[in-house]
Amino acid sequence: MNRQDSLSASGPYDSGIHDLSLEHYLAEHRHVSSSGLKQILQSPLHLQRYLQRQQFSSPILDFGTAVHCALLEPERFEREYIALPVAHVDMLHADDLRLIQQEPHPVHFITEAQMSAVQAIRQQVAAQPEVAHWLNTGQAERSLFWRDQQSGVRCKIRPDLLLLPQLMLELKTTFDATLAVFQRTCLMQRYHLSAAMYRQGVQQLTGQLPQYVFLVVCRHSPYAVHTFAPSAEMLGEGERLFRMALNKLKADKTTAGCYL
Secondary structure, eight states, X not given: OOOBOSOOTTSSOOSEEEOBOHHHHHHOOSSBOHHHHHHHHHOHHHHHHHHHSOOOOOSBOOHHHHHHHHHHOHHHHHHHEEEEXXXXXXXXXXXXXXXXXXXXXXXXXXXXXXXXXXXXXXXXXXXXXHHHHHHHHSEESOEEEEEOTTTOOEEEEOOSEEETTTEEEEEEEESOOOHHHHHHHHHHHTHHHHHHXXXXXXXHXXXXXXXXXXXXXXXXXXXXXXEEOOOHHHHHXXXXXXXXXXXXXXXXXXXXXXXX
Protein backbone atom coordinates (compact mmCIF):
# COMPACT_ATOMS: atom_id res chain seq x y z
CA MET A 1 0.00 0.00 0.00
CA ASN A 2 1.40 3.40 -0.95
CA ARG A 3 1.40 6.41 1.30
CA GLN A 4 -1.53 8.74 0.67
CA ASP A 5 -0.03 12.01 -0.54
CA SER A 6 -2.97 14.37 -0.23
CA LEU A 7 -5.33 15.32 2.54
CA SER A 8 -9.06 15.10 2.10
CA ALA A 9 -10.41 18.59 1.59
CA SER A 10 -13.87 17.58 2.79
CA GLY A 11 -13.00 16.70 6.35
CA PRO A 12 -11.30 14.14 8.57
CA TYR A 13 -10.24 10.69 7.48
CA ASP A 14 -12.79 7.90 7.77
CA SER A 15 -12.54 5.58 10.73
CA GLY A 16 -10.05 2.83 10.04
CA ILE A 17 -6.38 2.05 9.55
CA HIS A 18 -4.61 4.25 7.00
CA ASP A 19 -1.13 4.20 5.48
CA LEU A 20 -0.19 7.88 5.69
CA SER A 21 2.99 9.88 5.90
CA LEU A 22 3.74 11.42 9.27
CA GLU A 23 3.22 14.88 7.82
CA HIS A 24 -0.33 14.04 6.74
CA TYR A 25 -1.10 12.42 10.07
CA LEU A 26 0.04 15.51 11.96
CA ALA A 27 -1.88 17.81 9.61
CA GLU A 28 -5.19 16.08 10.42
CA HIS A 29 -6.68 18.26 13.16
CA ARG A 30 -10.22 16.85 13.45
CA HIS A 31 -9.07 13.95 15.61
CA VAL A 32 -7.26 14.31 18.95
CA SER A 33 -4.04 12.43 19.63
CA SER A 34 -2.72 11.15 22.94
CA SER A 35 -0.31 14.11 22.99
CA GLY A 36 -3.28 16.45 22.75
CA LEU A 37 -5.09 14.65 25.55
CA LYS A 38 -2.05 14.97 27.81
CA GLN A 39 -2.13 18.71 27.16
CA ILE A 40 -5.84 19.07 28.02
CA LEU A 41 -5.15 17.37 31.36
CA GLN A 42 -2.99 20.40 32.21
CA SER A 43 -5.44 22.99 30.89
CA PRO A 44 -7.39 23.95 27.76
CA LEU A 45 -4.79 26.67 27.21
CA HIS A 46 -2.03 24.09 27.03
CA LEU A 47 -3.98 22.24 24.33
CA GLN A 48 -4.61 25.43 22.36
CA ARG A 49 -0.93 26.32 22.47
CA TYR A 50 0.01 22.78 21.41
CA LEU A 51 -2.36 22.91 18.44
CA GLN A 52 -1.05 26.29 17.33
CA ARG A 53 2.53 25.09 17.02
CA GLN A 54 3.69 24.83 13.47
CA GLN A 55 5.08 21.49 12.30
CA PHE A 56 8.34 22.09 10.48
CA SER A 57 10.28 19.50 8.52
CA SER A 58 13.93 19.95 9.42
CA PRO A 59 16.97 18.22 7.95
CA ILE A 60 18.41 18.15 11.46
CA LEU A 61 16.52 15.62 13.56
CA ASP A 62 17.08 14.18 16.98
CA PHE A 63 18.77 10.86 17.58
CA GLY A 64 15.57 9.16 18.71
CA THR A 65 13.90 9.93 15.38
CA ALA A 66 16.82 8.37 13.53
CA VAL A 67 16.60 5.20 15.65
CA HIS A 68 12.87 4.95 15.02
CA CYS A 69 13.37 5.18 11.28
CA ALA A 70 16.27 2.70 11.25
CA LEU A 71 14.34 0.03 13.17
CA LEU A 72 10.82 0.58 11.85
CA GLU A 73 11.45 1.80 8.29
CA PRO A 74 14.95 0.56 7.38
CA GLU A 75 14.58 1.17 3.64
CA ARG A 76 13.63 4.80 4.22
CA PHE A 77 16.51 5.17 6.67
CA GLU A 78 19.03 3.99 4.08
CA ARG A 79 17.55 6.35 1.52
CA GLU A 80 17.12 9.52 3.55
CA TYR A 81 19.75 9.59 6.30
CA ILE A 82 23.25 10.89 5.65
CA ALA A 83 26.11 10.83 8.16
CA LEU A 84 28.55 13.73 8.09
CA PRO A 85 31.97 14.07 9.79
CA VAL A 86 31.04 16.82 12.23
CA ALA A 87 30.86 16.87 16.01
CA HIS A 88 27.32 18.29 16.10
CA VAL A 89 24.64 18.53 13.44
CA ASP A 90 24.30 22.27 14.02
CA MET A 91 27.84 22.64 12.62
CA LEU A 92 26.74 21.67 9.12
CA HIS A 93 28.13 23.72 6.28
CA ALA A 94 25.77 25.49 3.90
CA ASP A 95 27.01 23.23 1.09
CA ASP A 96 25.78 20.22 3.05
CA LEU A 97 22.35 21.75 3.46
CA ARG A 98 22.11 22.28 -0.30
CA LEU A 99 22.03 18.50 -0.68
CA ILE A 100 18.40 18.70 0.35
CA GLN A 101 17.49 20.61 -2.77
CA GLN A 102 19.34 18.15 -5.01
CA GLU A 103 17.62 14.99 -3.79
CA PRO A 104 14.18 13.80 -5.01
CA HIS A 105 13.31 12.72 -1.46
CA PRO A 106 13.78 14.17 2.04
CA VAL A 107 17.31 14.20 3.43
CA HIS A 108 18.16 14.12 7.14
CA PHE A 109 21.62 14.67 8.57
CA ILE A 110 23.17 12.94 11.55
CA THR A 111 26.78 12.80 12.69
CA GLU A 112 29.05 9.84 12.00
CA ALA A 113 29.05 9.11 15.74
CA GLN A 114 25.25 9.02 15.75
CA MET A 115 25.24 6.75 12.70
CA SER A 116 27.62 4.36 14.46
CA ALA A 117 25.32 4.33 17.49
CA VAL A 118 22.27 3.64 15.31
CA GLN A 119 24.03 0.72 13.64
CA ALA A 120 25.08 -0.67 17.04
CA ILE A 121 21.47 -0.50 18.22
CA ARG A 122 20.33 -2.32 15.08
CA GLN A 123 22.82 -5.08 15.84
CA GLN A 124 21.57 -5.37 19.42
CA VAL A 125 17.98 -5.64 18.23
CA ALA A 126 18.90 -8.19 15.55
CA ALA A 127 20.45 -10.33 18.30
CA GLN A 128 17.00 -10.72 19.89
CA PRO A 129 15.13 -13.12 17.56
CA GLU A 130 11.64 -12.40 18.89
CA VAL A 131 12.01 -8.63 18.60
CA ALA A 132 13.63 -8.95 15.17
CA HIS A 133 10.69 -11.10 14.06
CA TRP A 134 8.21 -8.48 15.24
CA LEU A 135 9.98 -5.74 13.33
CA ASN A 136 10.24 -7.84 10.17
CA THR A 137 6.60 -8.92 10.10
CA GLY A 138 4.63 -6.07 11.69
CA GLN A 139 3.06 -3.01 10.08
CA ALA A 140 5.05 0.11 10.92
CA GLU A 141 3.70 3.63 11.35
CA ARG A 142 0.04 3.06 10.50
CA SER A 143 -2.45 5.82 11.33
CA LEU A 144 -5.71 4.87 13.05
CA PHE A 145 -8.80 7.09 13.25
CA TRP A 146 -12.04 6.42 15.14
CA ARG A 147 -14.82 8.03 17.15
CA ASP A 148 -14.75 6.96 20.79
CA GLN A 149 -18.01 5.19 21.60
CA GLN A 150 -18.36 6.49 25.15
CA SER A 151 -17.53 10.16 24.65
CA GLY A 152 -18.18 10.70 20.95
CA VAL A 153 -14.74 12.34 20.59
CA ARG A 154 -12.81 11.68 17.38
CA CYS A 155 -9.42 10.14 18.20
CA LYS A 156 -6.26 9.24 16.32
CA ILE A 157 -3.16 7.20 17.08
CA ARG A 158 -0.01 6.18 15.23
CA PRO A 159 1.44 3.00 16.77
CA ASP A 160 5.08 2.36 15.97
CA LEU A 161 4.31 -1.25 15.04
CA LEU A 162 1.15 -3.34 14.72
CA LEU A 163 1.36 -7.11 14.73
CA LEU A 164 -2.29 -8.07 14.97
CA PRO A 165 -3.84 -9.83 16.73
CA GLN A 166 -0.89 -10.45 19.05
CA LEU A 167 0.60 -7.09 19.97
CA MET A 168 1.44 -3.50 19.26
CA LEU A 169 4.95 -2.23 19.86
CA GLU A 170 6.03 1.23 20.95
CA LEU A 171 9.71 2.14 20.63
CA LYS A 172 11.32 4.42 23.21
CA THR A 173 14.92 5.62 23.31
CA THR A 174 16.25 6.51 26.73
CA PHE A 175 19.44 7.22 28.64
CA ASP A 176 18.65 4.45 31.13
CA ALA A 177 16.79 1.36 29.93
CA THR A 178 16.53 -0.34 33.32
CA LEU A 179 13.01 -1.34 34.30
CA ALA A 180 12.78 0.77 37.47
CA VAL A 181 13.88 3.95 35.72
CA PHE A 182 11.68 3.37 32.68
CA GLN A 183 8.64 2.75 34.87
CA ARG A 184 9.15 6.17 36.43
CA THR A 185 9.53 7.67 32.97
CA CYS A 186 6.25 6.04 31.92
CA LEU A 187 4.39 7.71 34.75
CA MET A 188 6.06 11.10 34.28
CA GLN A 189 5.43 11.15 30.52
CA ARG A 190 2.03 9.47 30.86
CA TYR A 191 2.95 6.71 28.47
CA HIS A 192 0.30 4.61 30.21
CA LEU A 193 -2.40 7.01 28.97
CA SER A 194 -1.12 6.45 25.42
CA ALA A 195 -1.07 2.68 25.96
CA ALA A 196 -4.70 2.65 27.13
CA MET A 197 -5.79 4.88 24.26
CA TYR A 198 -3.95 2.80 21.66
CA ARG A 199 -5.44 -0.45 22.92
CA GLN A 200 -8.91 1.10 22.98
CA GLY A 201 -8.56 2.34 19.40
CA VAL A 202 -7.36 -0.98 18.04
CA GLN A 203 -10.10 -2.85 19.88
CA GLN A 204 -12.84 -0.57 18.58
CA LEU A 205 -11.58 -0.75 14.99
CA THR A 206 -10.64 -4.44 14.80
CA GLY A 207 -12.37 -6.18 17.70
CA GLN A 208 -8.93 -7.33 18.88
CA LEU A 209 -7.14 -6.31 22.07
CA PRO A 210 -3.43 -6.90 21.49
CA GLN A 211 -0.79 -6.80 24.17
CA TYR A 212 0.97 -3.43 24.41
CA VAL A 213 4.76 -3.74 24.58
CA PHE A 214 7.46 -1.10 24.95
CA LEU A 215 10.74 -1.69 23.13
CA VAL A 216 13.18 0.30 25.25
CA VAL A 217 16.55 1.15 23.71
CA CYS A 218 19.46 2.79 25.52
CA ARG A 219 21.05 5.70 23.65
CA HIS A 220 24.63 4.95 24.72
CA SER A 221 27.00 1.98 24.80
CA PRO A 222 26.46 -0.90 25.31
CA TYR A 223 23.06 0.02 23.79
CA ALA A 224 20.94 -2.24 25.97
CA VAL A 225 17.59 -3.32 24.51
CA HIS A 226 14.68 -4.42 26.71
CA THR A 227 10.98 -5.14 26.28
CA PHE A 228 8.47 -4.08 28.90
CA ALA A 229 4.73 -4.75 29.08
CA PRO A 230 2.80 -2.38 31.37
CA SER A 231 0.99 -4.03 34.25
CA ALA A 232 -2.79 -4.28 34.54
CA GLU A 233 -2.64 -1.62 37.26
CA MET A 234 -0.67 0.74 35.05
CA LEU A 235 -3.06 0.20 32.14
CA GLY A 236 -6.01 0.77 34.47
CA GLU A 237 -4.58 4.10 35.60
CA GLY A 238 -3.89 4.97 31.96
CA GLU A 239 -7.52 4.22 31.11
CA ARG A 240 -8.65 6.48 33.94
CA LEU A 241 -6.50 9.34 32.66
CA PHE A 242 -7.66 8.71 29.09
CA ARG A 243 -11.32 8.98 30.13
CA MET A 244 -10.63 12.01 32.29
CA ALA A 245 -8.95 13.77 29.38
CA LEU A 246 -11.79 12.95 26.97
CA ASN A 247 -14.38 14.27 29.41
CA LYS A 248 -12.36 17.42 30.04
CA LEU A 249 -11.99 17.96 26.31
CA LYS A 250 -15.69 17.44 25.73
CA ALA A 251 -16.60 19.90 28.49
CA ASP A 252 -14.39 22.68 27.13
CA LYS A 253 -16.45 24.78 24.70
CA THR A 254 -13.40 26.28 23.01
CA THR A 255 -12.07 22.94 21.76
CA ALA A 256 -14.89 20.38 21.94
CA GLY A 257 -16.39 21.41 18.61
CA CYS A 258 -13.21 20.46 16.78
CA TYR A 259 -13.45 16.82 17.82
CA LEU A 260 -17.17 16.01 18.11
